[in-house]
Structures are given as structure tokens and as C-alpha cells.
Amino acid sequence: MMLWQWDNQTEQWQAISLQPGKPFSLSPHALLLPLAGERCGLMVREEVIVNGLPSLPLHMLVDRDEIRVGRETVYFSTESAAEIVLFAGQGKEISCGRCKGKLKEEEASIQCPRCQAWHHQTEALPCWMYDAKCSSCEQPTAGISWQPESLRRRSGGWEYDDQKE
Numbered sequence: 033m034m035l036w037q038w039d040n041q042t043e044q045w046q047a048i049s050l051q052p053g054k055p056f057s058l059s060p061h062a063l064l065l066p067l068a069g070e071r072c073g074l075m076v077r078e079e080v081i082v083n084g085l086p087s088l089p090l091h092m093l094v095d096r097d098e099i100r101v102g103r104e105t106v107y108f109s110t111e112s113a114a115e116i117v118l119f120a121g122q123g124k125e126i127s128c129g130r131c132k133g134k135l136k137e138e139e140a141s142i143q144c145p146r147c148q149a150w151h152h153q154t155e156a157l158p159c160w161m162y163d164a165k166c167s168s169c170e171q172p173t174a175g176i177s178w179q180p181e182s183l184r185r186r187s188g189g190w191e192y193d194d195q196k197e
């Protein structure tokens with residue numbers, strides 16, 4: 033799961049990945065509590081607007097919820113991006129979900145963010161990208177399928193691109 037935050041510098045949405053068990057603070061009085069199973073709580077002690085309505089002190093977020101804290105609007109998404117990492121070893125043998133070959137330490141690999149299955153992702157063994165979906169679940173291998181609509185600069189702030197005058 034991830035949080036989308038508008039970056040005024042690059043003028044693009046930036047995805048911040050949320051790790052279960054690691055709280056993420058939106059403001060001094062609004063805290064995201066990512067949980068296992070792509071669930072995320074929102075704890076607030078000030079006015080926070082979720083999908084246009086004031087949030088309860090504890091709110092369970094669902095996919096694509098819009099959260100407004102002060103003048104900032106962010107989005108919650110249950111999607112997760114797959115990241116290439118150098119396989120660090122797990123203390124036991126781990127096989128690639130696609131080719132069933134062993135993963136070696138320091139080898140470029142991708143762990144499916146949805147089902148946690150490991151895959152090679154090297155030039156010789158592009159196992160993750162080999163197919164449109166993960167070997168073991170429905171996770172698409174080609175990046176992220178949803179992100180918020182882009183904003184454009186307006187005097188005094190930002191608004192959605194499609195709101196033409």
C-alpha cells in the first residue's frame with residue numbers, strides 16, 4: 033500500500049510506500065497506521081477530511097481514499113510498487129516463483145508486494161517482468177495501475193487538471 037503526495041517541485045504525484053507496523057505521520061495530529069493485509073488506519077486529533085467528510089478519530093481507509101489535512105490533499109492506495117533489490121538471503125533457500133531456480137545473494141531480485149513471492153530480475157533472468165502478472169498472484173509486473181489525477185498550478189494553490197474555467 034502507498035500514499036500519494038503532490039510534490040510542488042517536480043509537479044508530480046510522489047508515491048510513498050507504507051510498511052505494515054510503521055506509523056506514518058501526515059501532520060502532528062494525524063497518523064497513518066499501516067497494518068498487515070493492505071489495511072491502514074487513520075488516527076486524527078484535529079479536523080481531517082476523508083472523501084469530503086470529517087474523519088472520525090479512528091478511520092479505516094479504503095483504496096483511493098482522499099485525505100485532506102490542512103491545505104494538503106493526499107491519497108491512500110492499497111497498491112504497492114514492486115522494487116528491485118539485491119537479494120539479501122533469508123537464512124534458508126528461496127526459489128524464484130517463475131523459473132524455480134535458487135536466488136543468490138546480491139542478485140537483482142523483486143519480491144512481489146502482494147504475495148511476497150521472490151523472482152529474479154537480472155538481464156539473464158528477467159523472471160519478474162517475463163509475464164504481465166506475478167507467477168503466483170494477480171499483481172501486475174509493469175508498475176502501478178492507478179495514481180491520482182494531476183494538478184495544475186493556480187494562484188493560491190493547486191487544483192485538478194480537468195477543472196477548466
Ligand SMILES: [Zn+2]
Nearest residue numbers: 128131152159
Ligand atoms: Zn527466476
Ligand SMILES: [Zn+2]
Nearest residue numbers: 144147166169
Ligand atoms: Zn505475487
